[in-house]
Amino acid sequence: MKTHRVLGGIGVLVLAAFFAVISVNGVQAADLVSNNTVAGSTAADVAPVVSGGGFINVTNNGSHVAATQTGTGTIKIVNNGGVLTATNTGTGVMTINSTATGAVAVTNTGNGRVTVNATGAAAIAIVHTGDEDVTY
Numbered sequence: 001m002k003t004h005r006v007l008g009g010i011g012v013l014v015l016a017a018f019f020a021v022i023s024v025n026g027v028q029a030a031d032l033v034s035n036n037t038v039a040g041s042t043a044a045d046v047a048p049v050v051s052g053g054g055f056i057n058v059t060n061n062g063s064h065v066a067a068t069q070t071g072t073g074t075i076k077i078v079n080n081g082g083v084l085t086a087t088n089t090g091t092g093v094m095t096i097n098s099t100a101t102g103a104v105a106v107t108n109t110g111n112g113r114v115t116v117n118a119t120g121a122a123a124i125a126i127v128h129t130g131d132e133d134v135t136y
Contacts, residue, residue, distance in 0.1 A: 054088070062098070073111075081118065100124060
């Protein structure tokens with residue numbers, strides 16, 4: 001009978017609060033956390049894909065943005081320009097700021113920090129494969 005008393009009174013309230021935290025209307029807490037944050041006047045024209053626990057954060061006020069994060073890294077994009085494609089397959093952080101009217105494509109297969117500030121009308125293609133931090 002002591003077992004039943006442990007769950008009585010305050011124990012039931014604590015248990016109920018615990019389950020309220022891990023499940024809301026049948027949705028698990030892990031399902032409530034998104035690995036994508038998309039904002040901006042053309043946010044609807046962003047195609048983020050995350051696999052492996054990483055993150056994609058995009059503010060898009062320009063043309064189409066396609067961002068793919070594979071692994072635990074992070075892609076951060078502010079696009080006020082043309083079409084932009086970003087692919088990150090490591091644990092590194094990619095930060096891309098673009099006002100370029102030409103297409104911008106950035107690929108990082110390393111684990112360092114990659115910072116890109118893209119401007120102008122010409123197409124820009126950057127491929128980084130190392131683990132060092134770089135700025136373009």
